Amino acid sequence: MISARTATPRKVLSALFVAACALCVALALVPLAFVLFFVVSQGIQSLTVEFFTHNPRPVGEPGGGMANAIVGTLILTALAAAMAVPIGVLSGVYLAEYPGSRFASAVRFAADTLNGVPSIVIGVFAYAVVVLPLRHFSTLAGGFALGVMMIPIITRTTEELLLLVPNALREGALALGATRARAVFTVIVPAALPGIITGVVLALARIAGETAPLLFTSFNNRFFSTSLVQPISSITVQVFTYAISPYEDWHRQAWAGALVLVTIVLVCSMAARVAAARVANIRGR
Amino acid sequence: MRSSDFGFRVAVGAFAAALLLIVVAIAVTLVNDSTLSIQKFGLRFWGTSNWDPVAGEFGALPFIWGTLYSSVLALLIATPVALGIAVFISELCPNALRAPLIFLTELLAAIPSIVYGLWGIFVLVPAVRTVETAMPESLRALPLFSGPPLGVGMFAAALILAVMVVPFTSAIAREVLRTVPPSQREGAFALGATRFEAIRAAMFYARTGIIGAVMLGFGRALGETMAVTMVIGNNPQVSLSLFAPQYTMAAVLANEFTEAADALYLAALIEIGLVLFVITLFVNMLSRGLIWSMARQASPRRSVLVPRGAEA
Amino acid sequence: MNKIVMCYLAVALTAAIAAGCGGSSEPVTANSSSGAGTSQALQINGAGATFPYPIYSKWFSEYNTLHPNIRVNYQSIGSGGGIQQVVNQTVFFGATDGPMTEDQLKAAGGRILHFPTVLGAVVPVYNIAGVTGELKFTGPVLADIFLGKIKKWDDPAIAKLNPGVTLPATDVTVVHRSDGSGTTYIFVDYLSKVSPQFKSQVGVSTSVKWPTGVGGKGNEGVSGLVTQTPGSIGYVELIYALQNTISFGSVQNAAGEFVKGSVDAVTKAAAAAAPNMPADFRVSITNAQGAGAYPISSFTWLLLYEDPKDKAAGKAMVDFMRWALTDGQKYASDLGYAPLPASVVMLEQAALDQIKVS
Numbered sequence: 045m046i047s048a049r050t051a052t053p054r055k056v057l058s059a060l061f062v063a064a065c066a067l068c069v070a071l072a073l074v075p076l077a078f079v080l081f082f083v084v085s086q087g088i089q090s091l092t093v094e095f096f097t098h099n100p101r102p103v104g105e106p107g108g109g110m111a112n113a114i115v116g117t118l119i120l121t122a123l124a125a126a127m128a129v130p131i132g133v134l135s136g137v138y139l140a141e142y143p144g145s146r147f148a149s150a151v152r153f154a155a156d157t158l159n160g161v162p163s164i165v166i167g168v169f170a171y172a173v174v175v176l177p178l179r180h181f182s183t184l185a186g187g188f189a190l191g192v193m194m195i196p197i198i199t200r201t202t203e204e205l206l207l208l209v210p211n212a213l214r215e216g217a218l219a220l221g222a223t224r225a226r227a228v229f230t231v232i233v234p235a236a237l238p239g240i241i242t243g244v245v246l247a248l249a250r251i252a253g254e255t256a257p258l259l260f261t262s263f264n265n266r267f268f269s270t271s272l273v274q275p276i277s278s279i280t281v282q283v284f285t286y287a288i289s290p291y292e293d294w295h296r297q298a299w300a301g302a303l304v305l306v307t308i309v310l311v312c313s314m315a316a317r318v319a320a321a322r323v324a325n326i327r328g329r
Numbered sequence: 330m331r332s333s334d335f336g337f338r339v340a341v342g343a344f345a346a347a348l349l350l351i352v353v354a355i356a357v358t359l360v361n362d363s364t365l366s367i368q369k370f371g372l373r374f375w376g377t378s379n380w381d382p383v384a385g386e387f388g389a390l391p392f393i394w395g396t397l398y399s400s401v402l403a404l405l406i407a408t409p410v411a412l413g414i415a416v417f418i419s420e421l422c423p424n425a426l427r428a429p430l431i432f433l434t435e436l437l438a439a440i441p442s443i444v445y446g447l448w449g450i451f452v453l454v455p456a457v458r459t460v461e462t463a464m465p466e467s468l469r470a471l472p473l474f475s476g477p478p479l480g481v482g483m484f485a486a487a488l489i490l491a492v493m494v495v496p497f498t499s500a501i502a503r504e505v506l507r508t509v510p511p512s513q514r515e516g517a518f519a520l521g522a523t524r525f526e527a528i529r530a531a532m533f534y535a536r537t538g539i540i541g542a543v544m545l546g547f548g549r550a551l552g553e554t555m556a557v558t559m560v561i562g563n564n565p566q567v568s569l570s571l572f573a574p575q576y577t578m579a580a581v582l583a584n585e586f587t588e589a590a591d592a593l594y595l596a597a598l599i600e601i602g603l604v605l606f607v608i609t610l611f612v613n614m615l616s617r618g619l620i621w622s623m624a625r626q627a628s629p630r631r632s633v634l635v636p637r638g639a640e641a
Numbered sequence: 642m643n644k645i646v647m648c649y650l651a652v653a654l655t656a657a658i659a660a661g662c663g664g665s666s667e668p669v670t671a672n673s674s675s676g677a678g679t680s681q682a683l684q685i686n687g688a689g690a691t692f693p694y695p696i697y698s699k700w701f702s703e704y705n706t707l708h709p710n711i712r713v714n715y716q717s718i719g720s721g722g723g724i725q726q727v728v729n730q731t732v733f734f735g736a737t738d739g740p741m742t743e744d745q746l747k748a749a750g751g752r753i754l755h756f757p758t759v760l761g762a763v764v765p766v767y768n769i770a771g772v773t774g775e776l777k778f779t780g781p782v783l784a785d786i787f788l789g790k791i792k793k794w795d796d797p798a799i800a801k802l803n804p805g806v807t808l809p810a811t812d813v814t815v816v817h818r819s820d821g822s823g824t825t826y827i828f829v830d831y832l833s834k835v836s837p838q839f840k841s842q843v844g845v846s847t848s849v850k851w852p853t854g855v856g857g858k859g860n861e862g863v864s865g866l867v868t869q870t871p872g873s874i875g876y877v878e879l880i881y882a883l884q885n886t887i888s889f890g891s892v893q894n895a896a897g898e899f900v901k902g903s904v905d906a907v908t909k910a911a912a913a914a915a916p917n918m919p920a921d922f923r924v925s926i927t928n929a930q931g932a933g934a935y936p937i938s939s940f941t942w943l944l945l946y947e948d949p950k951d952k953a954a955g956k957a958m959v960d961f962m963r964w965a966l967t968d969g970q971k972y973a974s975d976l977g978y979a980p981l982p983a984s985v986v987m988l989e990q991a992a993l994d995q996i997k998v999s
Binding site: 208242 | 333334336337338341342344345346347348349351352353354355358359362409410411412413414416417418421422430432433434435436437438439440441442443444445447448451452492495496497499500501504505507508509510523524525526528535537538541542544545547548549551552553554555578579582583586587599602605606608609610612613614616617
């Protein structure tokens with residue numbers, strides 16, 4: 045630590061800076077604690093086994109759960125990721141490997157713009173492009189809307205992290221005679237993989253909590269359904285419906301649903317991190 | 330270029346093209362579906378404040394103002410906090426704390442926006458109302474703090490947006506900082522830098538990545554719908570006051586889209602989506618300019634494809 | 642890298658198989674589908690008003706118990722949303738608290754019929770320090786409050802109606818809906834009838850330009866804001882006020898009585914309107930004549946195509962409607978809705994014959 049004898053202005057500044065950073069962390073944790081406490085205290089009583097195994101019951105009838113919504117959210121998120129991860133990661137690769145061209149600038153610009161488009165506008169877009177032509181609300185439309193939202197986050201994160209990989213790695217791989225493809229996929233991407241995974245996880249967290257785009261795409265479904273061309277239930281829409289209703293029992297179920305959603309996202313993110321760590325180990329890094 | 334390299338470029342480029350295609354398609358859909366409104370109001374749409382669905386008069390100025398004001402405020406609050414967190418986790422904290430802290434900041438990102446909104450109504454707004462009521466008369470006279478202490482308003486909205494933006498910006502900034510080569514910091518320490526100065530050097534090295542993180546956070550703030558609409562008061566007025574209830578573009582879209590059943594009303598709402606889209610384009614151009622001017626200083630990145638003779 | 646690709650493919654494949662198995666393999670007609678199972682399950686999708694959502698969800702669930710092969714999936718996205726989607730034919734039926742306008746009807750691909758299902762009411766809720774009892778309002782006074790003309794609670798206009806109550810000198814904060822809603826439609830429909838200034842300045846629609854106040858999202862948003870903002874007044878559906886025990890006031894009806902919102906008072910309002918029911922059932926019953934009628938009441942309607950493409954779904958919905966108009970009505974009052982008057986039910990049974998189900 046800094047003693048009075050050696051406390052120069054620079055050292056004091058440094059200590060203040062460290063303290064300020066610690067304060068920032070505390071500042072962020074305060075609302076987190078509040079929100080979590082709120083959600084848990086409101087919803088914990090409704091987290092019964094029935095909650096996970098039954099479909100919703102109409103108001104006035106006790107019980108019922110969100111089984112269909114939980115499955116629906118998993119399917120929608122998987123669909124969205126299936127669409128967004130390839131497009132996002134590979135676009136990021138292109139932007140990092142060929143940054144100079146006009147095409148790359150256009151794509152980068154497009155990704156940033158897409159990121160700022162509100163979720164509801166993307167919902168409207170998906171409605172116009174998928175629901176109207178098929179004359180049907182469907183899981184596909186919902187997955188499409190969510191996927192579109194994930195793409196820019198994954199793209200930009202992938203690009204930024206790939207660019208930060210030291211050039212020595214890139215040059216070394218190419219010098220050893222690797223094709224571009226091999227150099228990128230076996231050397232550069234794995235080096236940046238933890239960061240890329242963070243981007244994917246962030247994108248997943250972003251869309252898992254979205255309601256607005258699903259309202260006019262996957263709609264919602266009282267019944268259990270896994271069909272791709274029928275409406276499907278999802279935790280967020282169900283939470284929304286319950287939360288704006290007048291019934292206490294539904295409110296509690298809404299909070300319980302929110303808890304489940306947060307847990308799902310966290311589990312996915314931890315699983316992704318473990319996978320990334322494994323890959324890094326395999327690479328011997 | 331070898332043929333397989335060319336194949337690689339084309340294959341990967343196809344995915345990048347898909348992204349571009351999607352964005353173009355969104356723009357086209359937005360323009361297409363708002364032609365009625367564009368034809369009727371033209372540029373007046375951007376400058377007038379009268380939003381009257383019954384009379385068929387639509388002016389989007391209050392929403393534009395509300396969106397920009399709330400997002401900029403949120404960014405002002407969130408960026409330092411997010412960067413502070415990123416620095417702390419990647420540079421300063423003891424190893425044992427690192428994983429739990431990462432977990433906790435990601436928990437913030439995992440909470441659905443509707444939950445933030447409801448928490449906002451029941452917890453944040455009363456707290457803000459208490460702060461507003463406790464504000465001394467002398468400050469109340471300023472336009473920044475004028476108006477009745479309702480609780481809902483610009484301040485509550487900016488706070489909630491900031492809370493939602495922080496995990497984004499900090500997660501990416503953290504990853505970016507982690508990828509800065511240790512040689513940068515070690516070099517700084519070797520030259521006698523304090524902790525702060527070494528971190529500053531690392532942040533300078535990663536500055537474009539950090540700007541990218543901030544811009545991603547800004548995009549999040551611009552587009553947030555549910556949480557904002559629950560705490561901002563939903564009153565279309567242009568006001569400098571932090572206390573005043575105002576309205577954002579995303580909020581008005583979310584609130585009125587499902588109920589709008591006549592063609593002009595729908596077109597006007599979609600034109601709001603278009604306006605938001607254009608504003609995002611514009612903000613991006615600004616940030617591109619910023620990054621470009623920053624990158625003109627000694628750039629740490631070089632394109633492999635064009636190896637220039639002896640590098641410094 | 643190969644491992645990652647393999648994992649990814651495996652996950653994608655599993656998801657695709659799981660999803661595919663659950664789906665129907667037969668061609669889907671406009672918003673209903675037949676399953677490939679032994680019982681010909683019919684899923685019918687509908688969308689619309691949030692106001693009747695509780696009772697519709699009860700009805701569809703009961704009906705599904707009686708007829709397990711009929712699955713009606715109704716989602717509350719708002720009256721306007723219901724109208725939009727049924728006109729676009731992305732859902733089979735719609736539901737709305739405000740009848741469709743001529744323009745909207747013209748935009749549809751076929752003739753759409755309105756069928757009232759239940760009745761509801763909108764009540765003025767408030768939060769005033771020291772006032773725990775029931776406040777009396779007249780229509781013009783309510784209109785002036787929501788126009789922003791009455792700015793303080795101790796205004797003579799309010800005090801005159803409530804002689805025994807001590808009203809504080811606090812500012813009135815108006816709380817309205819920020820999202821478009823049938824509840825707003827019913828409320829402004831009433832205010833426009835009793836106040837010419839309200840009619841010309843604000844008008845009637847699911848979304849209007851409010852001269853003053855803050856907007857809350859949904860009934861939850863409005864009641865949340867009202868319960869937390871001292872000196873505020875807002876409007877919510879009757880069931881909402883009852884379920885959340887918020888103080889709400891009585892409103893003076895056309896006969897001069899001060900009536901508090903209740904199931905009986907709403908039925909009386911409908912009974913007064915029944916004799917003059919137009920053939921297409923598009924009628925407003927706010928400010929109804931008759932003793933004991935609650936002035937801010939309304940029908941809520943189900944929207945069906947006269948000639949639906951999917952005849953099986955059409956027949957199922959007609960059968961459902963006949964059930965809802967008779968057996969279904971007994972669920973209404975427990976949930977805070979008023980059942981339809983018998984005369985209206987008779988008229989509707991006749992009107993249902995118009996739907997071409999074969």
